[in-house]
Amino acid sequence: MPKQDRSVLRRVTLLIGQLGRGGAETQIVLLAQGLHARGIEVHVVLMSKGGPHERTLRDAGIKVHRLGFARRANGAPDLLRCLRGFARLVRILRNVRPQVLHAYLFECRLLGAPAARLAGVPVMVAGWRNSGEPRRRSVLALERAAGWMADHVVANAVAVAEDARTVLKSPAHKLSVIYNGLRPRAFDAAEPQVVDTDLPVVLCVASLTSQKGHSFLLEAAALLRRRSRPCTFVLIGEGPERRCLSELARESGVDARFLGERSDVQPFLARADVVVLPSLWEGMSNAVMEAMAMGRPIVATAVGGTPELLEDRGVLVPARDAGALADGIARVVDDPDLAAALGRAARAWARKNLDVDAMVDQHIELYRRLADTRLRRRAGDGRRA
Template sequence: MSSTPPPPYGQSPLRAVQVLGGGSAGSSAHVRSLTAGLVARGVRVTVCAPAELESAYDFADVGADVVTVPRRSDPVSVAALRAACAGADIVHAHGLHAAVRTAFALSGRAAATRRPGPQGPHAGRGGRVPLVVTWHTRAHAEGPRSHVVRLMERSAARAAAVVLGTSSDLVDRARSRGARDARLAPVTVPAPRPSEDFRESKARAELGAVERPLLMAVGSLVPYRGYDVLLDASRAWRDLDPAPLVTIAGEGRERAALQRRIEAEDLPVRLLGRRDDISELLAAADVAVLPSRWEARSVLAQEALRAGVPLVATRVGGIPELVGDAAEFVPYGDPQALARTVLGLLADPDRRAVLAEEGRRQAATWPTEDETVAQVLSVYDELTGQS
């Protein structure tokens, strides 16, 4: 692990603990980027995450101490999380499950006989370790489960000194759940640009779209992503010659049901499973499609705009705020509108070129990684008395 630079504060280094639970691609990539930026500014960072996230994102490589904590709330996992936070100046949980578990660990309720742990030299108000929570997205639940999620959101919002929401509607949601201080904190996820050579040959050949239009969707195969609507829309072009091919990268509990539909209805759709080359595959696409019921700062939308890939998206959640005018919008749950818009774009290269340019221009307005780190560090300084 690389050594940490001297702190810029003229005192002992600030110690920050980052906590991940399940960790979406966006939140995990953000924590890696945030960790690298904090370490570069002299902050000592510990990342608590499940082993599979450390394997995928290698937080140690950017200077973090890593503590493996499974995504569970059993006494052993909570005790491990509490021990990792001992002596911290600030604790930052990412996502709802991580926030609830971290608040529980910091409260000490799970261990009534526990002695008070050591406090860091920059401890917050009242000697308590401040908890910052970032809501990258929101949990999607229906029926009795939705009540449980509301209770979890309320618990996380009220336990946090500051809740950072990645979109304005998440900030509003945190306030409605009782957050004392909720702020907008847009997160920009790094997205490497593949070479044009790869775009025009290897990826399209692998996907079977050398001589046919290619549509790309990315995200877990769960109901709120709207893939059932996308499959409905694909009926409108399955008899064209050549038929546009829809590729969906991601895994989830809906995979079997979607695959059955694809085969039974002979739809021009391929499920790619989990991929680690999303940027390359996306850059090969003619159009990116985001048919979700709700999104915050969609990773797909960010990567599509940066790569100059025209985007068709539902006007939901934080998407309009993120992409501005650099996308074609459709109502959620309307397969006819989705099909009409996709086919219209495929038939209009000039419009695709305009969207590609507007997308790159919109992406240039997003905060940089450095600006994101600076905003988070300013919150840490405020809560630990450094500002």
């Protein structure tokens, strides 16, 4: 038999829940496009629905599969559809025969590990993208079981990798850190969006979920108003917390504008006097990265990978502390020279460290190394047999 070329990476499958506008979804699209551009066959598998990124992938010639996972009206998983979805995942993997399955986020990690083993996929990589997320004991046990079955864990920040090591009890050689990437156009200038206000504009781009800490942001807005430093708060994003947050803003008397999901974020970044992310836990925030690329001053909570992004390049405050958040916003609004300096430093660091091509190349290098190791082990097992 001819000797197999161990350096060639031919096929990769990426598994994620859906393709909405979240950070993980954005990064999986960038990775899929980068792999495809380098001649690697890519299949993206979605547990449930598609989303705005699905058309982008299909138009690029990347194959997208839906598994059909669903929940009942009460929010509980539809067991029959989930079992069918898992069987469909195993069947897809057997047909595609990828060298690597990379599963993003919690549910995909849990399903991806056993599916990869049943389908005979040589390498299963678990994507770990949040730090400090609260977990029940039963969930922790499942995480550790899936982590034990995975060949490797990829985190998007050093702090996130440390969280994975603590949760999974994984050895250091089984963990890698690969930063998120930004498209070159993220650094392009944009015409500022017109916002009808005479007040400083504070922008927050985040899904309206409890994780993102919007309630503390609105409390900070009320504090600034009471201190005679009112601002206009522009919130881009959608989610289950919208109604209660809208009511909170109305009761507080603050100028908060909920714009829902938007694809045109750059003009709002160009208009913002301050960009804020008040998350309670986080990974490597795409919203922060995009604000850095636009050279905006940023105030954010010191959670997850955010300190790695903003150390000496932004204002970091404790999570769940509305007073500190208000102080941070006021500090930037009241000092234009500081705001400009922070924006310049953030943009320069982002340009140097958040290159999308570097992100893709690092994944390819990791995939090849893991696939080579698996081949060597199989060859060794064959000789011993």
